[in-house]
Amino acid sequence: MDLRGFLKIIARRWPLATAVLLLGIAAGWTVTAVTTPVYEARTQLFVATHSAEGDTTQLNQGQNFSQARVQSYAAIVATDQVTEPVVRDLDLDTTPRALASRITAEAPLNTVLINIRVADTDPRRAAAVADEVAERFAKVVEELETPAGARTAPVRLGITEHAAVPSVPVAPNALLNLAAGLLAGVLGGIALVVLLETLDTTFKHHTALAELTGLPVLGIIPFDKEAPEHPLVNAVPGHSPRAEAFRRLRTNLQFAQVDERPKVLVVSSSMPGEGKTNTAANLALSLAEAGIRTCLVDADLRRPCVARTFGLVQDAGLTTVLIGRAGLDDVMQEGPGGLSVLTSGAVPPNPTELLASARMAETLKDLAGRYEAVVVDTAPLLPVADTVGLAPLAQGALLVVRASKTSREQVRMATEALRTVGVRTLGTVFSVVPTAKSKGYGTYGSYEPRSEEKGRHRMPVPRTNRAREGVALSYLAGDK
Known part of the structure; x- marks a missing residue:
């Protein structure tokens, strides 16, 4: 089937193709309309090491140590050690595991920064949980890094950016849903028209x-x-x-x-x-x-x-x-x-x-x-x-x-x-x-x-x- 033949098929069955296209757009709009908005609050931590004052060598070693460890720290954010106290302290109506599924953490390469994001249907609660998770996470890391018998940990996590209350939801994405519905409608309409044309054994010419x-x-x-x-x-x-x-x-x-x-x-x-x-x-x-x-x-x-x-x-x-x-x-x-x-x-x-x-x-x-x-x-x-x-x-x-x-x-x-x-x-x-x-x-x-x-x-x-x-x-x- 060449392009001209394909276009003739589409032109002959354009009402059906148009109906499927509109159905796809309607489905995208419906998904947007019925989906509960989700907000995301973001906070950031800085990982620092203790070093002797003016000792450049120890300072460089501490920097390398922090960069090597920061990727492992990001994996701890969503553990029960962090989420259980947060659920208890904020009296959240959820479980630690459910809260963990709404937390994401990433550590950009060659940095000592950790970005934490918390998603929630309530923007204020999202900001409060993000700040609480950051504070609890810093304590857990410092406890884990403190050697036995030592009084302080070689690393210290400080909050560089507190969570702000988000004003715009991150989901649903209306434009993305409509685009997906449009694409699905186009592909679905073409597939249905081609299928019907294949099954149609009548003579058109x-x-x-x-x-x-x-x-x-x-x-x-x-x-x-x-x-x-x-x-x-x-x-x-x-x-x-x-x-x-x-x-x-x-x-x-x-x-x-x-x-x-x-x-x-x-x-x-x-x-x-x-x-x-x-x-x-x-x-x-x-x-x-x-x-x-x-x-x-x-x-x-x-x-x-x-x-x-x-x-x-x-x-x-x-x-x-x-x-x-x-x-x-x-x-x-x-x-x-x-x-x-x-x-x-x-x-x-x-x-x-x-x-x-x-x-x-x-x-x-x-x-x-x-x-x-x-x-x-x-x-x-x-x-x-x-x-x-x-x-x-x-x-x-x-x-x-x-x-x-x-x-x-x-x-x-x-x-x-x-x-x-x-x-x-x-x-x-x-x-x-x-x-x-x-x-x-x-x-x-x-x-x-x-x-x-x-x-x-x-x-x-x-x-x-x-x-x-x-x-x-x-x-x-x-x-x-």
């Missing part, structure tokens, strides 16, 4: 789809927020990006098989909700718009949507022909632009058997003889076996894949299912592709009709089909 299937991507259908109101592209005035995308699909499909163009084309998808019916309906409209005699057949006998989309009668259609109760001329309906539409008819109890029957083969052959192109909308491949039985009766197939929804495994299984039954898969259609808003020439974008156009440009119901006039159009990018 058409090139990945082509690489997996080995099939050309014949069409890229952009997401259009107006599609729920205008599912059919010719219901939208002007040249919307979605309409142009279906025209490109029509052109690419004509180039896909120059020598042997399929008359009967099956349009399917791996799972429901990928936009197969929307693709089939608008592809058929685009072909009819180009002057090609086209018939759209609704062969999704589980959850048919074509009749509702065009505002046509569904009760009589394909199933009526298959059971011999009517002929094609009796149930064929007229769609916009000269498009002929064969709706599904009544939903049967045995769709798989009907679609794989000899009667279905005869019906498709009859349609191929009447029309230059027959577009068949079928059921999804993976949930049911309807399309697997129907597909061999066609001369070609299109597989619709929805961006950011269809997984790689689903597409692999769908293409394998079509390959197994011997149908020629011409290519794929990448549907509902999110695109950046752009008004440039030849770019995808969302068509935004003028306010006075909304609700006025709906697909008219043909005069021959007034039985279902007023049926609302449905958006088939989410067809069932």
Whole structure:
């Protein structure tokens, strides 16, 4: 993954990354808010040695002696010999060991100084304990250094700096906590986004789809927020990006098989909700718009949507022909632009058997003889076996894949299912592709009709089909 790909991932999932970042900052602020302030008082001692007055040699020896011993003295500060009397004398509500954990002592190298720090939640108590620890520590050291039988110790510890009452707490460090929360939020957000991207096996770009299937991507259908109101592209005035995308699909499909163009084309998808019916309906409209005699057949006998989309009668259609109760001329309906539409008819109890029957083969052959192109909308491949039985009766197939929804495994299984039954898969259609808003020439974008156009440009119901006039159009990018 290069830097550009990584930045695209972050941009695509920026709401999640931002939420984790804000959560990290909030955690840092919360830690600061709930932590009890801790104050630190500091005192300093000087270690001196007794020497004969004016004796330079003894003075130098004493200095070296003090520097050699001062590191050991610092280790005595937090011992029970020091802390027990301090707890008792100050009547502290703690134990000597607990007090020792709040005391730190250090002796800078090449000096005879000892710095003592005491931390406490009460600033005044911290200063009092620091001074008491310094005094008690000086006595303990002098007692330890006094030789047996001697009256004075060779060293003497004097307090050079008494503890002052601290005014600013040393903990919590608000800036440090916020910085830590910010860093944790950034790293956590990046890690979560990368993890989700790794686990996400859906397609974000058409090139990945082509690489997996080995099939050309014949069409890229952009997401259009107006599609729920205008599912059919010719219901939208002007040249919307979605309409142009279906025209490109029509052109690419004509180039896909120059020598042997399929008359009967099956349009399917791996799972429901990928936009197969929307693709089939608008592809058929685009072909009819180009002057090609086209018939759209609704062969999704589980959850048919074509009749509702065009505002046509569904009760009589394909199933009526298959059971011999009517002929094609009796149930064929007229769609916009000269498009002929064969709706599904009544939903049967045995769709798989009907679609794989000899009667279905005869019906498709009859349609191929009447029309230059027959577009068949079928059921999804993976949930049911309807399309697997129907597909061999066609001369070609299109597989619709929805961006950011269809997984790689689903597409692999769908293409394998079509390959197994011997149908020629011409290519794929990448549907509902999110695109950046752009008004440039030849770019995808969302068509935004003028306010006075909304609700006025709906697909008219043909005069021959007034039985279902007023049926609302449905958006088939989410067809069932």
